[in-house]
Amino acid sequence: MGGLGLVGFTPSAEAISFLNDRGPSAVLEAPEGHARLLWGREPSKIWEGENKSLQVNLVLQLENGGQELFHSSRLSKETPIEEFFVSGLREGDSVFMLLGPSGQVLDRLTVRTQYPKLQFVFGLVVLGTVLLVFLVAVIWRGEVEGRSSSS
């Protein structure tokens, strides 16, 4: 298909500036159940020496004191930024960014609401379904009526 994006992810200027200012960090925007995370690190600082790539884990601080891993990824010098979606986060949740197997805490983030609530999401899903059914019905009925009028 044509219109759904182009190869090559380009983060916004604000995001790059934010990431560069803060070093190893993340932008975490989440409603109930949905979040977008954009993270990275200024290449000139972290990729010195023999560092070819970096394993970073994101863990959610649970209410019982435990931690739950919800994303793990590997960054490299050429691709220090990744965008992806997560779910299961709520406003106010604490998320830690940990460095590879060492578990060194790179950053701590508090989830803030940016995206629609879950009810809104499911409302749109229902709306999309109704819209699709209606579209098929319009075409189907149009075809049936067209055939009967021509015969």
Add this chain to the structure above:
Amino acid sequence: MKVEAPLLDVSTAVALLVIFSLAWVAYGYWLGRKSQGTPDGVMLAGRNVGLALGTATAMATWVTSNTVMLAPKFAIQMGVWGLLAYSTASFGLFLFAPMAARIKTLMPKGYTSGDFIRLRYGRPTWYLFLVISLIYSLAWLVSMGMAGGIVLEALSGLPYQVGMTVILTVCVIYTLFGGLYAVIGTDFVQSIIILLLLLVVGLVAVIHTDYSLMHQTLIAQRPMLLDVLMPVALLSLFNNMFFGLGEVFHNNVWWSRAYAMSPQVAQKAFTRAGFLWLPIPILAGFIGLSAFSAGIPIGDPDMTGPLVAGTLLGKTGALFAFLVVFASLASSIDSLLASTSDLLIEDVGEGILGIRKSPEYFYLMSKGTVLGLGLVVWLLCSMRMADLIQVLFLSGPFVASLIWPVVCGLYWPQVSGRAAFWAIITGSGLGLYTYFEIGWFVASLIAAVTSLAVLLTLTKYFPTQFVWARLKEG
């Protein structure tokens, strides 16, 4: 976008580019002999395209670089729903199939989608439609040209400017010489290349994938990819569907193919193209997910497909990735060049400026338009402006707001030009607002819902009675 080391060496990439470029140009030139320089020949391949060529051109045009590069990215970012979300673009082909037959029946002499909007709704709606359609087509063209340069650079180290220029030049030359005959004929061969090579890489990925390991890796590293209720993935499912429907329903790429076939052939061709296209993003997405079990580190999600192909099949896989990307780009760029030129000749040239497609001038008009359009696209691609890509993303709500004016305009005589005009304006406006306020994953859906609500309301209170016979003038 760069990978640590190119998957193919430059000399192999140059050799492939030269061989395939010469082959496409020679084949396109040979096919174009049939066009005889007439409007029907150049713009619509003599209005007599058969089922095999019709199916292949519809399928190949819809396989863009995004299909093979973005589908794996969707899969590794949004899991199975993301993979299926991309494949919903096939609904556009399925639902356009009966519409294509009706278009050809109602407008046997039509040339463009603009012809329909002008005759059906009048000039104000037609102007609005032309602005949206031309900007969308140009953005799509530029994004494909840029993708060509970027992907070939990432795969082989070939400089961006060289890869982009070669792909655009090849497509311009054979479209220039052969018109729609060349576009459809080359699409046929390109569709076979895309299907066969993707099938080989997909099969190798299926055989090599340790499904248990894949599942364990996903649970351990990306558990959210297995969450069937991931909201953004659910939203993207419908958003992509309506974005794709808007793209197919309004764009002259698809209308020109409808005009080029008989009603019976058009319906069958689009349906079969939908079935052939449907598994491609699923296969490409699966190849992306298989990277987790193969232990392939994904640096840049856009490069997942070529990276997996290169890892599983070595240099052969990289070569396959190169050929698939080249074929999918060429099959889309040539179609867009031809159909956008048609829109410029028929709607802007004849409709607005009053330059008639007379036999003595048409040859020069058609060649000049393709060449001029190619030059504009090349200049915009040369600037490598990221903002232009945003135009393509932003076009989602605009094209989605065209769905109902097109569909209802084809089947309901009561819909007026005023209803269609305000449906497009309000749908685009609210869709654009939600794009910035919420995100891309709701914009097209909101635009389609708003557009329908306005169209239904205005049709109920201000109905008209359109006479279908008026469309035969087109």
